[in-house]
Amino acid sequence: MEYGRLGLSEPGGSSPSPSEPTIFISRPRSSKKKIIFLSLLAVLLIVVSAVSAAMLTGIHYRTTEPKNPTLKRNPTQSISKTCSKTRFPSLCENYLLDFLGSDIASEKDLIHISLNMTLQHISKALYSSAAISSTIGMNPRIRAAYIDCLELLDDSVDALSRSLTSIVPSTSSGAVKPLTASSTDDVLTWLSAALTNQDTCADGFSDVSGAVKDQMASNIKDLSELVSNCLAIFSASGAGDDFSGVPIGNRRRLMTMQEDENDNEDEFPVWLKKRERRLLSLPITAIQADVVVSKDGNGTVKTIEEALKKIPEYGNRRFIIYIRQGRYEEDNLKIGRKKTNVMIIGDGKGKTVITGGKNVLQNLTTFHTASFAASGPGFIARDVTFENYAGPAKHQAVALRVGSDHAVVYRCNIIGYQDTMYAHSNRQFYRECDIYGTVDFIFGNAAVVFQNCSLYARKPMPQQKNTITAQNRKDPNQNTGISIHNCRILATSDLQASKGSYPTYLGRPWKLYSRTVYMLSYMGDHLHPRGWLEWNTTFALDTLYYGEYMNYGPGGAIGQRVSWPGYRVITSTVEANRFTVSQFISGSTWIPSTGVAFVAGLST
Secondary structure, eight states: OOEEEESOTTOOOOOOEEEEOOOOOOHHHHHHHHHHHHHHHHHHHHHHHHHHHHHHHHOOOOOOOOOOTTTTTOOOOOHHHTTSSSOOOHHHHHTTTTTTGGGGGGGGHHHHHHHHHHHHHHHHHHHHTSSSSOOOGSOOHHHHHHHHHHHHHHHHHHHHHHHHHHHHBBBBOOOBOOOOOOHHHHHHHHHHHHHHHHHHHHHHTTTEEEEEEEHHHHHHTTHHHHHHHHHHHHIIIIIIIITTTOOOSSSOOOHHHHHHHTOOOOSBBBBBOHHHHHTTOGGGGGOOSSEOOOSSSSSSSHHHHHHHHTTOTTTOOOOOEEEEEEEOSSOOOEEEEEEEEEEEEEEEETTEEOOOOOOOOGGGOOGOSSSSEOOOOOOEEEEEEEHHHOOOOGGGOOOOEEEOOEEESSSSSEEOOTTOEEEEEEEEEEEEEEEEEEEEEESSSSSEEEOEEEEOOOSTTTTOOOOEEEEEOOOOOOOEEEEESOOEEEHHHHHHHOOOOOOOEEEESSSTTTTEEEEEEEEEETTTTTTOSSEEEEEETTTTTEEESSSSSTTOOTTTHHHHTEEEEEOHHHHHHTTSSSHHHHHOOOOOOGGOOOOOOSSO
């Protein structure tokens, strides 16, 4: 969260950065060649994908700009009808008309045409951005935002590519292959993540100025709107649905009677393979790690960074890193998108500690401050403490950032102050974790469930207010939100002693369609009776979705709660079930194989 987020008492945003130097056209040769090569490869893959789709459908895509862009072109009935379902219909029509053959495309064809067209534009943005300039001449703040955008654009190319692969025709006759419930959820998740990526990229440049910002703004122009339109078109095709702002993930999923009967806490949500199902319940001595990290030299390597370098790309089997007891402070600890199915195991909360002190006052973006970050699909963490020790005066300082799809964090401590836990994007599950913070200390735009966790508000800076969540769902078609289920909302001892001076709230809306629910959770007496806090006067109060269902404890009383149009006391079990593991993150299809115990439905 980049702008207006220095703390609730300070709306002015991050401290100003030095003015930006003139753009350089040179880049260290090896770095520039590598990035441009990867970008060209991405473009090549996209063109191949487009050609394959065209061969199967008989539709020919224009891959260059129209020869006469000022010529008035009238959309077909199919394009008009398709684009009328989007939030940006004029932009939708203009871009679709740039595809030769779109005038003969059916509404069904336009689903994958819109994805293909958007994928090409994101890939072009990545290529153009990679060639901007040398990062050496940029000041740290602009360099951080620029590097973030390259990573986020690359992730978006991957998300759109996977989405397109899931929905393109698959037979020689051009028939569209049927979407399963699982693949439908996948596409909605990946498109939601791609939109979040563009938002995060833009936010990184929100409080700076100069030539790099201007060029990046030009490169990413219209990308958010294009992805938003893809989401709307795909959802309107029947792939997605919404019930009072709540996605009905299981409306399409035909669960058997046996699956319904087995919804109890002995189940494991269904993500991975049978071998991995046992990994989170086995003692460390029974787990054969691929790499052992030990500071004393008795392991495979001495540092976590060395261990991360040993992870293969696109691994199909679980790669396990065991980090022995110790305090590890290292720079740039990140499991990137290509490092899949990685599991890190420690010796327990407070024993294996991954720490750091990066913060926005060091001229970094919030995204860049994480002590540890993971974006590779299938990430699992167990028995580890993630910490950012920067302190409340340093404002945004992330302990753990996760953008991994099908991520599980189990029995971990996540400790910081402002912006402790960045649940950035995709589907995530947290079980039996302790999370500490002050302002917006659980934030992001993942579809995430916290279950059986303890959320501790800490004593903030003078004049500040604590807010537990700041969810940033930007688009009504994103299947994202924060679900806090069967948790404990507590205060640390220092806050408890002075709780009257530092009110704590359940959340505030970072973006227009912010969505957060608390269900069946204990709430301490440090919570303010209003429950929720405005972001900025009336912003998002009628478009957000904030819900409470059968919470208890001295802070759980709802008599004095806010009366915003978007706030509700949930009384229907049908509605509450939308935010459970099985429905909100389709967890019953992937979590069981991790071996983490979970409750699929509401029962505890």
